[in-house]
């Protein structure tokens with residue numbers, strides 16, 4: 634057996650500027666569909682501090698979070714995350730919009746929510762202040778009244794009979810010209826995608842924190858097979874590790 638290669642992660646390297654960060658997270662071919670998932674975790678594996686992810690990140694994590702949004706065609710979020718994290722309308726800053734247009738992208742990514750029960754407030758900013766009509770990905774079994782109310786402010790798409798099938802979610806986005814998919818969680822939606830073997834990338838920030846409580850993990854599901862990923866890079870900022878992993882082929 635060959636010895637594993639072990640090397641120091643040096644934080645002495647030059648800091649990445651905006652272009653460097655974009656380059657670090659760009660994909661080789663934007664027409665090839667990519668499901669990229671972005672999470673932050675504590676050192677002891679918690680996805681939350683006091684029920685929210687906000688206590689785990691930091692300025693560098695926020696920069697990467699914003700960069701990933703800037704590069705995405707669509708930002709996909711499970712309803713649980715939208716409810717608990719209090720998502721509002723997703724609107725990128727003017728400078729990011731300008732950057733996107735200069736690079737041939739739509740000014741704003743589309744926002745897409747996955748929900749079975751459709752317990753979503755159609756009058757919330759998520760919908761009423763969205764710069765692009767959001768998508769709601771659900772199933773044929775969703776309550777008709779909620780579907781009608783949301784249909785006023787979003788495009789409601791059935792992606793299965795009794796729940797939203799992960800492959801049909803992806804297909805719905807690709808067929809709308811949105812192949813670069815950024816999923817911002819949460820753990821249930823991520824678990825669904827892992828089980829269906831649809832995850833192409835995980836951008837995982839490891840925060841230098843011990844949460845110590847009963848925080849949830851970044852994924853929760855019924856996958857029967859562990860999936861191997863390949864390290865693309867590790868960036869470091871103030872003790873925070875910003876990792877990018879891709880599907881091992």
Ligand SMILES: NC(=O)c1ccc[n+]([C@@H]2O[C@H](COP(=O)([O-])OP(=O)(O)OC[C@H]3O[C@@H](n4cnc5c(N)ncnc54)[C@H](OP(=O)(O)O)[C@@H]3O)[C@@H](O)[C@H]2O)c1
Pocket residue numbers: 671672673674679680681684685686689710711712713714715717718747748749750751752771796797798799817818819820821822823825851853
């Ligand atoms: N550390 C991080 O980076 C991070 C990121 C995101 C979230 N979080 C944390 O994760 C927690 C939320 O966890 P969660 O598992 O509830 O989040 P989630 O995966 O965003 O939401 C779960 C909900 O999404 C909908 N859903 C997911 N898959 C579905 C499918 N295949 N078909 C139909 N609906 C589907 C269902 O919504 P309905 O109930 O409406 O049917 C389900 O209840 C929060 O505490 C949040 O702070 C952490």
